[in-house]
Amino acid sequence: MKTAEKSIARRKMFDALFAIIGFLALLVGLITLLALLVDLALEGAGRISWQFFTSYPSRFASQAGILSAWVGTTLVMLVTAATAVPLGVAAGVYLEEYASRNWLTALIEINIANLAGVPSIVYGLMALGLFVYQFRLGQSILTAGLTLALLILPIVIVATRESIRAVPGSIREAAYALGATKWQTVKDHVLPYSTGGILTGVIIALSRAIGETAPLITIGALTFIAFLPGAPVKSEFPFVSFEWLMSPFTVMPIQMFNWVSRPQREFHFNAAAAGLVLMAMTLAMNGLAIYIRYRFRKRIKW
């Protein structure tokens, strides 16, 4: 009896001990995140100024800025979103609403699951061989946007499928009962109801793409760009220009990488400031995604 009591007491102690260890483990993660943010802020906040956003990179740390980097990031994200969203949503709709259960569907599904595990730098190698040299797109914004689009495609597909799956079958049956075709049902009923989930997934996917560095270095993005791509809007006919698609570019994380790898301390402050801007972008996108998810979840009640 005594030994049993002792054993129980010991196990309960382990249990309580674990509660403390668990909390500490949690703290390790959270403190790392905090330390990262505080370190960036302490080192970089001094460099954040109007000049920093409106200057090109420079040999002098105090005159260098991120103009070409944030313009590049914006344009690359534009191409990425314009490619990944239609392709990913269409693939998600097909797999969820149309696909019959056969070996081809199974192959596509296994393939998407596996693509999520491919290291991002491998996408860069593929883009280097295929887009840059086979398709002759060069080391351009177009190549970069397409590369990141392929990288985030699995995330968009999975998000689309999950939110379509959440739409109850009764909605579809009601549409069919009124004589709607399959596509009409999808377009007018299923997709509007799943917009919130898809949007959340797309924003999270883009927030991942915005921080991707390795695949873009691999396709040959430059680290020193002291000009902007051609403007997309023109004053004379036809008013829009797609010249910028073929322009060389740099992006925020590459600019930061360039500054981190320099030995001079002053450039590290620039790197921290660029990191701060990058973190602000990422956190803002993640926050927006959480907000949209919350809003749509509240609005729709089945």
Place this chain on the structure above:
Amino acid sequence: MDQTDYVGAGDAARAAQELLSRRALRRLTERAIEALLFLSALSSVGITVGIVGILLYESFTFFEHVSIVEFLTDTQWTVLFANPHYGIMPLVTGTAVTSAVALLVAIPLGTIIAIYLSEYANRRLREIIKPLLELLSAVPTVVFGYFALLFVTPLLQKVLPNLSGFNMLSAGIVIGIMIVPYVSSLSEDAMKAVPVHIREGSYAMGATRLQTALRVIVPSAFSGIGFSRAVGETMVVAIAAGQQPNLTLNPTEPAATITAYIVQVSLGDLPHGSIAYQSIFAAGLTLMFMTLAFNIAGYLLRKRYREIY
């Protein structure tokens, strides 16, 4: 025959025909849309074909110049030097050491966090903590690289004064913390999959929460995605672990990984078709094989210990 009657019949026929053609048109658009959607889904397979195809194609030309035996057995990787050696081993050990350090951090930490969140923490804490923790995997990797080089390494140097400025230890630790959310969310899913009656049975037999959780969670922590992220992580190692190939298993030394080498070569301006250009594809192929090996190992470990309810 009455004029009006004739017109009426013609109208009906025309209307019927119109309806038919409208239906045919509708069916046609439906078909076209389905085909379009199918092609989009199929494009994901195209990506895989593209990846494997390009890696194999470029590696093939690489191995026309370099024998596979040299590639696997030579202990030096000096592709960019005047007297080039093509032994992938130093890059493989660099990758293996940083990944091992990362997994040594991520698996215990991720498992403990998952058990704590699913069994111990109350709902409110969980709802606040989980999104915060997931932010860890949302931080751009280049920022983590900065953090490893300029924050973690100086911190480690206070404990290990001989630690060099570039080292695999700090890169590995930071990657480990970065992939904690992957490990913990997978472990938590595994906890949720346990039927309530088994859990209650365990409690009824006098098991504590910890004992119950350990049996379930530990095997599932060998997450495939976590492995791939650790092996394929690029920016953290390229920034914090140095870019010099170094055949060593000592994590306190600097060493290049496969990914760091690819970045290093890509930063320079290499002529397309040169042997150094092809060497990054051979390195990429090796990386894919390592990811595959890690994934299979993780899968076997999970399968070996997983319960089927």
